[in-house]
Amino acid sequence: MSAAIIREIRIDPVVPTQSVLISTARGNRPRRDEQPVARDMRGSVETCPFCRGNEHLTPPVNMQAPAAGEWAIRVVKNPYPVLADDFLPTGLPAGIQQVIEGYGHHEVIIDHPNHGIALHQFTERHLTTLFGVYRDRMRYLYDADPRIRYILVFKNFGKAAGGSMAHTHSQLIAMPIVPHNVHDEVESSREYYRRHHACVFCTLMDEAMTMTTTSFDRRAGERRLEYETGRYIVDRGEKFVAVKPFASRYEWEVHILPVRHQSNFLAATDDELADLARVLRRTMTRLNGVVGDVQYNYFLHTVPHLKNSGDFADSFHWHLEICPRTSIPSGFELGSGLFVNTISPEDAAARLRQIVIPE
Numbered sequence: 001m002s003a004a005i006i007r008e009i010r011i012d013p014v015v016p017t018q019s020v021l022i023s024t025a026r027g028n029r030p031r032r033d034e035q036p037v038a039r040d041m042r043g044s045v046e047t048c049p050f051c052r053g054n055e056h057l058t059p060p061v062n063m064q065a066p067a068a069g070e071w072a073i074r075v076v077k078n079p080y081p082v083l084a085d086d087f088l089p090t091g092l093p094a095g096i097q098q099v100i101e102g103y104g105h106h107e108v109i110i111d112h113p114n115h116g117i118a119l120h121q122f123t124e125r126h127l128t129t130l131f132g133v134y135r136d137r138m139r140y141l142y143d144a145d146p147r148i149r150y151i152l153v154f155k156n157f158g159k160a161a162g163g164s165m166a167h168t169h170s171q172l173i174a175m176p177i178v179p180h181n182v183h184d185e186v187e188s189s190r191e192y193y194r195r196h197h198a199c200v201f202c203t204l205m206d207e208a209m210t211m212t213t214t215s216f217d218r219r220a221g222e223r224r225l226e227y228e229t230g231r232y233i234v235d236r237g238e239k240f241v242a243v244k245p246f247a248s249r250y251e252w253e254v255h256i257l258p259v260r261h262q263s264n265f266l267a268a269t270d271d272e273l274a275d276l277a278r279v280l281r282r283t284m285t286r287l288n289g290v291v292g293d294v295q296y297n298y299f300l301h302t303v304p305h306l307k308n309s310g311d312f313a314d315s316f317h318w319h320l321e322i323c324p325r326t327s328i329p330s331g332f333e334l335g336s337g338l339f340v341n342t343i344s345p346e347d348a349a350a351r352l353r354q355i356v357i358p359e
């Protein structure tokens with residue numbers, strides 16, 4: 001595909017204070033490509049604490065699926081928590097330097113008994129169960145601990161994505177604050193709702209599915225009207241859609257959202273999760289087809305657990321962000337906060353759609 005060279009700064013439609021530089025000029029690669037790191041694809045490893053038969057090597061199980069019999073998914077405390085509920089007195093705040101106690105819960109979700117399996121190889125039934133475990137564990141922790149304001153569920157898959165354990169797993173961190181990225185999305189989307197009386201995510205999905213854009217041709221000095229359909233759609237199911245964000249920070253970043261407006265992931269039914277599983281499996285197959293053995297982070301953004309969460313019910317829309325790791329952020333990106341994406345999101349979406357999915 002010989003696409004035109006693009007060099008433009010795109011404003012993130014959800015969080016307008018964030019922007020990304022789309023720069024597809026050849027040789028203009030401010031980021032270094034991530035070295036492909038070999039992944040451990042063995043089915044089972046004798047010394048791995050997450051493999052079946054080694055349950056005694058992990059902290060005691062907090063939850064498992066199925067509830068009885070041989071486990072398919074296991075939730076345990078993270079033995080190396082970044083936040084914990086044991087008492088660790090914080091330093092004295094001095095002047096403008098403020099400290100919040102590192103209180104919280106950090107758990108590991110062992111996704112699958114198979115050590116090196118990739119997500120697109122999971123059955124849809126297993127993926128449905130996995131997202132059900134995320135939901136049920138989040139519900140449990142919110143009920144059990146009134147100090148928790150946000151629970152971030154995420155997955156680091158592969159060394160390139162910071163996965164320290166080779167065995168496929170996800171993590172959950174329950175914290176007493178709302179993290180910055182979630183706060184920005186929640187506040188910005190509420191501001192959008194105030195102005196337009198519509199959810200910005202729903203609006204973006206509507207546009208992605210049937211898009212009409214007006215563009216201005218600077219050289220010709222005239223307005224041009226372009227009609228495009230489904231330009232940003234990567235995959236879609238009955239209830240979920242996978243879209244390539246217009247202002248993607250990462251080359252192969254894809255977001256999955258429920259088509260029907262829903263602010264809280266905890267409200268998703270098993271039936272809905274089954275469709276999410278289908279769209280996720282297909283999306284991961286596409287990413288794998290384009291990137292190779294895809295190593296990635298994904299994370300769930302849902303409405304925070306606050307007294308006034310109801311205020312965001314109409315304006316916020318939960319979603320799963322998948323960020324494949326193919327390049328290392330440069331000093332320019334870290335210093336400016338302006339991410340550089342070297343593949344236009346429109347081309348990336350088109351390439352992902354071309355992958356044939358085995359049923």
Ligand SMILES: [Zn+2]
Pocket residue numbers: 044045048049050051114115167
């Ligand atoms: Zn293992």
Ligand SMILES: [Zn+2]
Pocket residue numbers: 199200201202203260261262315316317
């Ligand atoms: Zn919405």
Ligand SMILES: [Zn+2]
Pocket residue numbers: 185301319321
């Ligand atoms: Zn998000």
